[in-house]
Amino acid sequence: MNRTYIVKKEHKSNYPDPLFVNKNESIWVFQEDTEYPGWIFCKVKSSGKEGWVPKQIIQTGSDKKNGTVTEDYSARELNVKPGDKLESNRELNGWVWCVTEENQAGWVPLENLEA
Numbered sequence: 001m002n003r004t005y006i007v008k009k010e011h012k013s014n015y016p017d018p019l020f021v022n023k024n025e026s027i028w029v030f031q032e033d034t035e036y037p038g039w040i041f042c043k044v045k046s047s048g049k050e051g052w053v054p055k056q057i058i059q060t061g062s063d064k065k066n067g068t069v070t071e072d073y074s075a076r077e078l079n080v081k082p083g084d085k086l087e088s089n090r091e092l093n094g095w096v097w098c099v100t101e102e103n104q105a106g107w108v109p110l111e112n113l114e115a
Contacts, residue, residue: 005098005113007084013077013106019044019051020074027053029060029067036109038093042067051075054092078106086113 019042021027026045032055033039039052052075060067078098080086086098086108095107 001089003088003115005086005088005096005108005115007080007082007086007108007112008114009112010081011077011108011112012079015051015075015077017049018074018076018106019049019053020047020076021049021053021069021072023071024068027058027067027069029058029065036094039095056092074106076106078104078108080108080112 021044027042028045030041030043033041033052038055040055040058041050042053042058043050053069053073057070057073058067059070078100080100085101088096088098090097091110094110096110096113097105098108099105
């Protein structure tokens, strides 16, 4: 189900070169975010890219240091400003996957949005 949001607070991505990982790809699993619990810092073994991955799509091995992702995933964040209109079909761990009116897709913190 799609929801429409209006941006109430600007968000700028700190990651200009975001991690992208394919389903069943191997990753190294590091620490969980303290500001947004449920996001795990990971490194893609094939590309060396690092970024935050929602724990819901990580399948860890017995050592908890290695894992695979259970779906295609992009860590791209959107740069948005107050008044922007966004459509969303997914919310995870305090972040929302959104598409802008210009068809740009990425994550935005839920606290920056108004339904």
